[in-house]
Amino acid sequence: MTENILENISSLGIPPHVTLIAVSKTKSVSAIMEAYDSGQRDFGENYIQEAIEKIDTLKDVEDIRWHFIGHLQSNKAKLAAKYFYMVQSLDSISTAEKLDKECKKLGKTLPVLIEINIGGEEQKSGILVENLDNFISEMKPFENLELMGIMCIPPTDKDPKVFFRKMKEIQDRYSFSILSMGMSSDFKEAIECGSNMVRIGTRIFGSRN
Ligand SMILES: *Cc1c(COP(=O)(O)O)cnc(C)c1O
Numbered sequence: 001m002t003e004n005i006l007e008n009i010s011s012l013g014i015p016p017h018v019t020l021i022a023v024s025k026t027k028s029v030s031a032i033m034e035a036y037d038s039g040q041r042d043f044g045e046n047y048i049q050e051a052i053e054k055i056d057t058l059k060d061v062e063d064i065r066w067h068f069i070g071h072l073q074s075n076k077a078k079l080a081a082k083y084f085y086m087v088q089s090l091d092s093i094s095t096a097e098k099l100d101k102e103c104k105k106l107g108k109t110l111p112v113l114i115e116i117n118i119g120g121e122e123q124k125s126g127i128l129v130e131n132l133d134n135f136i137s138e139m140k141p142f143e144n145l146e147l148m149g150i151m152c153i154p155p156t157d158k159d160p161k162v163f164f165r166k167m168k169e170i171q172d173r174y175s176f177s178i179l180s181m182g183m184s185s186d187f188k189e190a191i192e193c194g195s196n197m198v199r200i201g202t203r204i205f206g207s208r209n
Contacts, residue, residue: 005035012187020042026208027208043067045070046068048072069199071091091117110146113147114147114149115127119154119155136174148176148178183200184203
């Protein structure tokens, strides 16, 4: 079945104060352009290599913004710094250090979000809440990174609102401007809890294989 991307986006009913990131991982350049032509400008990608191919193909498309939302290995920091508008999944100081260094070389400032492991899940990446203060202090020297906020993926088997509320408290505590949370299955709850950036793939582009 072909997706009606324009219809899918408008049916989400995202309020104007919330930024919609269309998560286009595994999806084609033509699907991305269909979303773009309907007015969508922010796109999220998880895999550096896959993303770079699309970004290169679409490099002349005006105002398009690429957000890196996948796990970032420090050996990919150079590419992330070069190709992305924002990195939402910062989860280690060594990666932050490399990103900062690469941004310095490029003469750019990169907006970043810290990924929070809000459920304290063992296998998941992200900073534990109890380590956040420390992490933020360690980021202070990185002048070419602009810490804008936090993002999370809540545990799949529990009520996400519990975790979204914790995220909102953290945002308020540090006065962060961006709170990135909410995906296809839980974006309404996320927005109710104060999210101002949602990352939606399936509900826009259809399911991934
Ligand atoms: C894949 C992904 C999404 C989008 O998930 P959907 O359920 O398809 O909306 C959002 N955020 C991150 C970090 C992802 O990896």
